[in-house]
Amino acid sequence: MNRLDRSFFNRPTLKVAKELLGKVLVFGEHQGIITETEAYIGLDDPASHAAKGRTKRNEIMFGEAGFAYVYLIYGMYNCLNFVTEEEDFPAAVLIRGLKIMSSPPVILDGPGKLCRFLGVTREQNNTDIITSEHFYVADVGNFVNFKATPRIGISSGVDKLWRFIVKF
C-alpha cells in the first residue's frame, strides 16, 4: 500500500478533496474506496465550522494537516474529516461516500452512514492519519472521473461547487 503522507494533505483543500476520490480509506479491519468528498476552507467559508474563528470543537481544523476531525452532528451521527493546509489555516475535507469492495459491495452514501459502518466516533478525533497503525489513506493507483456540485446540508456558501463525487 502506498500510504499518503503529510505533504499530500498539506496542500490546497480543493486539490486534496478531488484527489482523495479513488483512494483507499483504511480503518482497522475495514477499507473502502472514497467516492464522495466536500471541502471546507478557511475563515471566509460561511459553511465551515471555522467560519466564526477558533473554538474548542474546531481547533483541530486550525492544526497540522493529516489529522482526523470527527464531530457529532444532529445528536446522533459522527462525521469524518481530514485536516488540510498549513497550521493556523482552518480547512478540512469531509469524507461523504465510501464503497466497501466486499462481495457484494457495500455502498455508504453519506458521512453518518460511513462512520456508523466503520465504527468511527469522536474517539478518533485528533488521530494522526499519517502515523496511525490502523487508520490511514492509501493510493492504489485508481483513476476516477468526478463531478463537482454544491455541498449538502448547508444554508450558506451554496454557490461554491465544493462537493466532489465520482462518476461511474
Next chain:
DNA sequence: ACCCCGATCGTA
C-alpha cells in the same frame, strides 16, 4: 441557566 440549531438519516 437557557435557547437555538446543525457539514444527517430513516421513515412516511
Next chain:
DNA sequence: ACGATCGGGGTT
C-alpha cells in the same frame, strides 16, 4: 415532509 437526539456556542 418530518422527527430523533444532543452538544456547541451564543446570550441572559
